[in-house]
Amino acid sequence: xxxxxxxxxxxxxxxxxxxxxxxxxxxxxxxxxxxxxxxxxxxxxxxxxxxxxxxxxxxxxxxxxxxxxxxxxxxxxxxxxxxxxxxxxxxxxxxxxxxxxxxxxxxxxxxxxxxxxxxxxxxxxxxxxxxxxxxxxxxxxxxxxxxxxxxxxxxxxxxxxxxxxxxxxxxxxxxxxxxxxxxxxxxxxxxxxxxxxxxxxxxxxxxxxxxxxxxxxxxxxxxxxxxxxxxxxxxxxxxxxxxxxxxxxxxxxxxxxxxxxxxxxxxxxxxxxxxxxxxxxxxxxxxxxxxxxxxxxxxxxxxxxxxxxx
Amino acid sequence: xxxxxxxxxxxxxxxxxxxxxxxxxxxxxxxxxxxxxxxxxxxxxxxxxxxxxxxxxxxxxxxxxxxxxxxxxxxxxxxxxxxxxxxxxxxxxxxxxxxxxxxxxxxxxxxxxxxxxxxxxxxxxxxxxxxxxxxxxxxxxxxxxxxxxxxxxxxxxxxxxxxxxxxxxxxxxxxxxxxxxxxxxxxxxxxxxxxxxxxxxxxxxxxxxxxxxxxxxxxxxxxxxxxxxxxxxxxxxxxxxxxxxxxxxxxxxxxxxxxxxx
Numbered sequence: 001x002x003x004x005x006x007x008x009x010x011x012x013x014x015x016x017x018x019x020x021x022x023x024x025x026x027x028x029x030x031x032x033x034x035x036x037x038x039x040x041x042x043x044x045x046x047x048x049x050x051x052x053x054x055x056x057x058x059x060x061x062x063x064x065x066x067x068x069x070x071x072x073x074x075x076x077x078x079x080x081x082x083x084x085x086x087x088x089x090x091x092x093x094x095x096x097x098x099x100x101x102x103x104x105x106x107x108x109x110x111x112x113x114x115x116x117x118x119x120x121x122x123x124x125x126x127x128x129x130x131x132x133x134x135x136x137x138x139x140x141x142x143x144x145x146x147x148x149x150x151x152x153x154x155x156x157x158x159x160x161x162x163x164x165x166x167x168x169x170x171x172x173x174x175x176x177x178x179x180x181x182x183x184x185x186x187x188x189x190x191x192x193x194x195x196x197x198x199x200x201x202x203x204x205x206x207x208x209x210x211x212x213x214x215x216x217x218x219x220x221x222x223x224x225x226x227x228x229x230x231x232x233x234x235x236x237x238x239x240x241x242x243x244x245x246x247x248x249x250x251x252x253x254x255x256x257x258x259x260x261x262x263x264x265x266x267x268x269x270x271x272x273x274x275x276x277x278x279x280x281x282x283x284x285x286x287x288x289x290x291x292x293x294x295x296x297x298x299x300x301x302x303x304x305x306x307x308x309x310x
Numbered sequence: 311x312x313x314x315x316x317x318x319x320x321x322x323x324x325x326x327x328x329x330x331x332x333x334x335x336x337x338x339x340x341x342x343x344x345x346x347x348x349x350x351x352x353x354x355x356x357x358x359x360x361x362x363x364x365x366x367x368x369x370x371x372x373x374x375x376x377x378x379x380x381x382x383x384x385x386x387x388x389x390x391x392x393x394x395x396x397x398x399x400x401x402x403x404x405x406x407x408x409x410x411x412x413x414x415x416x417x418x419x420x421x422x423x424x425x426x427x428x429x430x431x432x433x434x435x436x437x438x439x440x441x442x443x444x445x446x447x448x449x450x451x452x453x454x455x456x457x458x459x460x461x462x463x464x465x466x467x468x469x470x471x472x473x474x475x476x477x478x479x480x481x482x483x484x485x486x487x488x489x490x491x492x493x494x495x496x497x498x499x500x501x502x503x504x505x506x507x508x509x510x511x512x513x514x515x516x517x518x519x520x521x522x523x524x525x526x527x528x529x530x531x532x533x534x535x536x537x538x539x540x541x542x543x544x545x546x547x548x549x550x551x552x553x554x555x556x557x558x559x560x561x562x563x564x565x566x567x568x569x570x571x572x
Contacts, residue, residue, distance in 0.1 A: 031539040038313040051541075059551040064532050066542035071358045073534060077541045080552070224358045252358075275535035276353070276361060278315060278403070 008292035009299040010285070012046070012266050014244050015167035015192030017129050019046040019101065019267060022257065022300065023285050026248055026271030027052050027105035027131060027171070028077065030281075032091045033098060039278040044285055046267060047101040050091070052133050054106075055113050055120075057083035067204050067213040072223030072250070073272060074202050076216035079107060084120050092124055101128035103169065106160070114146075114156050118163035129166050132156065132191075135173030135198035147173035147198075150185035157189030167192040169246060172237075174226075175201050179233050180240035187241045195246035195269060196237060197230045223272040224250045231263055238264020238305060252280055254287025264305040313406065313537070314339045317399040321376060323392075326460045329383040330425075331392045332369070333400075334376050340404050342374035346433035347409030347528055347561040350379070351536040353401040354387040362534050363403065364388065367505070367560070369428035370435065370464075380428040380461075406536045407560045410526055414441035416501045419494070421487055421514050423451045423506025427461050429528055433503055434468055446503075448472040449490050451510065455481035488513045496523065504528070504564070515564040525564035531555045 010021035024047040030036060033048045042048065060080025067074050082091065087104075095102050104127050108114040114132065121127055134146035134153055146156045153170070161168050170186040172179055174197035183194050199220025204213040212218075230249025238245045247265030251257060252273040260268050273280040292300050314337075322334035340350065351363035364387045366379040383392050394400065410433050412418075418437060422430040427450055437446050448465050450472045452458040458474055458481050465472045473490045474482025483490050487510060491502075501524035504514045511527045518525035533543035536556045544552035545559070546568035553559065553566070 028541075029539060031537075035538045039315055060541065060544070062546075063544050063552075064542075065544060066532050066534050066540060068360060068362050068534075071361055073362060075534075075540070075542065080541050080544075223361050272361070272534075275540050276363060277401075278535075278537065 008289040009301075010288055010292065011299070012301060014129070014169065014246065014267060017047075017101065017167045017192075021046040021285050021288060022261065022265075022267035023281050023288070024049055024103070024246070024267060024269045025274060025281050026269035027133065029271040029274045032095065033100075033102070034094055036274070036278050040282045043099040045100050045281050046285075047103050047128065048098075049103040049105055049131055049269060050095070051081055052079055052105040052107045053081050053084050053087045053117065054079060054108060055084055055117050057081065057086065062215045064213065064215055067219075069202070069204055069221065070225060072221055072225030074204055074214060074219035074221050075199070076214045076219035078216065084117050088120070088124055092126060096126040098126075102126055103129040103131050105131040105133050105171070107133040111156055111159050115159040115163055118160040122163055122165055127166055129169060130160060130164050131169040131171050131195060132160050133171050133198070135171055135175075147182065148176050150181050153182050154185040154189035157186045157191045161190040169193040169195050171198055171248075172196040173198050174229060174233055180236050183237040183241050187243050191243060193244040193246055193266075194237060194241065195248055197226070197233050197249045200226050200229060222250070224252065226250045227256065231259060234260055234265050235263040235307070251284075252277075254284045254291060257284055257288060258291065258303065261300070261303050262305070262307045264307070266304055312343055313404065315401065315403045316340075318402045320394055320396050320398050320400060323394060323396055325392075326380075327456050329392075330380070330457065331383065331388075332378055332380045333391065333394070334378050335400065335402065336376055337402060338375050340402065341371040341377045344368050344371055344377060344405040344432075345409035346412075346436045347429050348405040348407050349536070349560060350377075350402050350404030350406065352379070352391070352403075354390040360387050360390070363536065364391075365530075365533055365536055367429035367528065368405065368432055370432050380425060382425050403536060407556055408558070410503050410528070410561050412437055412440055413501045413524065414444060416499045416524060417497045418444065418446040419449065419491070419496060419500055419502045420446050421449045421491065421502050421504045421506070423487060423510040424453070424457065426504075426506030426510075426528070426530075427452075429505055430503065431461075431464050434465060434470055438468060445470060447494060447496070449475070449487050449494070451475040451487040451506065453477045458482075486510070486513065488517050491517055496521070500524070501526070511564070512569045515569055518564065526561050527564045527567070528561045529555045529559050529567075
């Protein structure tokens, strides 16, 4: 790789969080990052977002939890995680010294739980940011209500922000009438950035057995199938808010990232593609560097919001 | 833990029956470190549909150079693979998961059903090398003679004569592999190594539990990644909650799993 490419300026900022490039991994698709070490030079990524953490451990939903659909997949994992205490004592220990910013995704059933978990993480070394999940479609209560009612979204944002010393990103649900309304509410609540979109609620049925293909009946759709929806929502939200927007949804390659940045995203997260190609995130960074060099851009930042309208 | 993602060349494709296919892949990295019971994740095409890799257990390795997978065409992914040509390349991730734990001190019995027979061939070969004085017993079941014939032949080539059972009685015992097991002299200290349909594995587990035999089962589940990230491939465990077939398995001690016996 030529020096012009390694020196390409890919830096972006999410609030006070400075990233060497805009490529992050999406929560729930990259484990606790160490799983991907056989395949990925983690230090070359912009940031990693680890699997969502709750106050208490959660076993998650019964199987089957995933099913493939056209150009995508449905999942109903149900936020299986080890809980905040084990996350801090085991997972965070292994993440310290990882040489890439670690963003911790958090979730709760009540405002108090969100506040509590943010407090618990506030003293932990090695956390560069908090991503607040107010948008999981696969748990019966809590999470999703915070993602669909503007004043509740604002309240949970404020509660986490108050307890955190690092930038707070709020991850938005696409399963709402007007996503810009929620985005504006969390900006009002003090969010440093928004990430969108989480999965679209979907369903798959086996006509032979007449049964749903997921034990949870419904699940979240991800993968290339949702990219056009994500792109549209990023475009709309980027115009509605003045905080940075992180684009998520069906991103696999540098070309996909460029589309999201043109629509107004400052950074992006790669999700389902990690399952198919564990090197997808690092390859995307390489692709962006090539693009910046080839187009002779001073910085990747020049293309943010650079969409040319008809 | 060594794992690789690589483009591997197809050196051979064999159709064992109309819809059972064996593919040989040239992959020294994977072939040289794979253990019986481990699996690989394979992309069935280059496009976005089907999107996900498919898991396949490694059915055999040779000369630290090649490994084989064996599968029945059951859907779009396997159909695409079956229509690949020799010389083409496939993206393979592996070797993944934990394999069988070979116990040379006990009588060993390999029990396979249908395509679950695939990893047992690799296991038999390894056992013969590791425990030359105690060759395993082999019990194989399938729907009919057509499905089973070439698989039985693979074991015969290793000098192992398989006991067989078929659903239609066209080869060996007319019925279940557990019927065959009941009539074998397995002694007091025996370990079963099982891979096949869930009800078959549940039945073999009960058979072993009654006799205080060891029982290792290889679980097949839906999975998206194969490396512990998607959390899709869960199996209920007796200590509560779930184990993950990809990283905790795919081979489990049958006693650690919750079996729903219907």
